[in-house]
Amino acid sequence: MSHVFPRQITAPPVKAVSAKGCYFTDEAGKQYLDGSGGAAVSCLGHGDPEIIKAIQDQVAKLAFAHTGFFTSDPAEELADLLIKYAPGDLDRVYFVSGGSEAVEAALKLARQFHIENGEPQRKHLIARRQSYHGNTLGALATGGNAWRRAQFEPILVDVSHIAPCYEYVDRAEGESAEDYGLRAAQELEDEILRLGADQVMAFVAEPVVGATMGAVPAITGYYKRIREICDTYGVLLILDEVMCGMGRTGHLFACDADGISPDILCIAKGLGAGYQPIGAMLCTKQVYDTIGAGSGFFQHGHTYLGHPTACAAGLAVVNAMFDRDLIANVNTRSEQLMTALREAFGQHPHVGDIRGRGLFLGLEFVEDRDSKTPFDPILKTAATFKKAAFEAGLICYPMSGTRDGQLGDHVLLAPPFIITEDQIGELVGKLQAAATAIP
């Protein structure tokens, strides 16, 4: 009998025993194609000898040194590398152990920045409905996914939620894409004015929405307008690239495609590529210097900040992305996967939308394509799809929760950047097999 506490207590998971390249093997010897990098984590695939060696070397040299006393070579080098390629004025990197921690750090940094900048009244946070920013209480409060929040609502801090930029459902008939993007962004200005122009601390959003919507990028122009609104009202822009960052969308940082840069950026998943748990919060020089010139102390921290072994893994992962030109491969394979998905599902009666950027693509399942009516939640379409895909030997990331108020179902695809053209064919074939389970 197992003593592990699984997520799904009524259906404990199968035991994986090894993984290599794009495949997992379970204890019965069955192979699974990793079509989602777990949850957009394993961007280099599994068993990469270069990353393993970097970790082994670092463990042998300096496994851990508490940041209350020391910095380390891997932390310094990884910070330099990230800042070299980071957009805008991002200048400092705060290393944590995962995505929720990166978001928590971002929220606290935003609050402390305003206090030390002489605006302690700025305490309101605005985020978007249908977003996910992590499961710790601050990050969960920030996220706008009703199902994930529901039972914890009484212990969550108050956060305002505006609409996401969700063209497939929310763009009105006859409305241009540009007008829709501006209309969606306008909700931010309206909410700032409703709360009080000098009361808002930060706006938080995912450039490409992952877990809760299934790879939904914003319309071109949306984030430019969001950036302008934040600048006008002195609101910090926090972008959560925990899932969509680190090359996943075909750019090292997802916001590169939107032509803007945030005040604070959160990354995780692909940074350690699953080899080590690591996340990071990047902030601008202005934010950093304000605290530096004020209290000189960021009042936040965890034991494993800047963990040398995790940083060594992150450094090896980012170096591998550049040395092997993997982001170019993301773009090539993205086109192939998108084409194959359109061929396989373009006319499928229950696939309403095929979308995304890079190797971060999603299919939205609907009951009726013309009216875009979602499936009745009672059918548990996403869960049924996940089970069928697993039986077919495919790991993908189906979820309910796309639509406000009604559930809506999608599947997210985020295969390793090393996926081959043949494996893309295999992935789409297995998706087709799983789709036969949709009622």
Ligand code: PLP
């Ligand atoms: N932010 C986003 C956009 C995510 O997708 C996730 C996880 O899926 C998180 C934050 C939380 O990251 P973690 O699970 O590493 O705490």
